Amino acid sequence: MTDTAAPLDHSRMPYQLPFPPEAAAEIIVPGALPEDERVWVPQAPNVWFRPLCLNTVSGYWVNLLRVRKSGVLSRHRHPGPVHGFVLRGRWHYLEHDWVAEEGSYVFEPPGETHTLVVPEDVPEMITLFHITSCMIYVDPWGKQTAYEDVFSKIAMCRAHYESNGLGGDYLDRFIR
Numbered sequence: 752m753t754d755t756a757a758p759l760d761h762s763r764m765p766y767q768l769p770f771p772p773e774a775a776a777e778i779i780v781p782g783a784l785p786e787d788e789r790v791w792v793p794q795a796p797n798v799w800f801r802p803l804c805l806n807t808v809s810g811y812w813v814n815l816l817r818v819r820k821s822g823v824l825s826r827h828r829h830p831g832p833v834h835g836f837v838l839r840g841r842w843h844y845l846e847h848d849w850v851a852e853e854g855s856y857v858f859e860p861p862g863e864t865h866t867l868v869v870p871e872d873v874p875e876m877i878t879l880f881h882i883t884s885c886m887i888y889v890d891p892w893g894k895q896t897a898y899e900d901v902f903s904k905i906a907m908c909r910a911h912y913e914s915n916g917l918g919g920d921y922l923d924r925f926i927r
Contacts, residue, residue, distance in 0.1 A: 831884030
């Protein structure tokens, strides 16, 4: 007798082996563009960010940056790479001749220094940024005026969430 059974289709079978026990847990952020305004962390007047991933081991963070004003946002330098994807509105850098519009992807190489500007006719800009290392805020001649890294972002978020009723532990879901 010959075996005429059709071979099993494994394409929809989940992975059958255990994950490495040392692997970090995944982060899932349903509703990443939240209705609850308390999730947005104030950074400056009319500027907020919404953390999605704060990685203390690799020294990067991923967030949504929301701006509801026109004008110069900040001048800063990146010692590490930055990736951005524009979800709403548009923006540009004074140092470049391109405009990042809705649907645009931007790669900023290490060493890049630029001045972010939101045009006057943009009521809201939201961009997803993945920032490695830190942001060094500088004056027009490169003198450092401030900095942000994953740890200062965590401190900002925790203080904000503790003060607005979400609680400092709300942030823990985004830290790896």
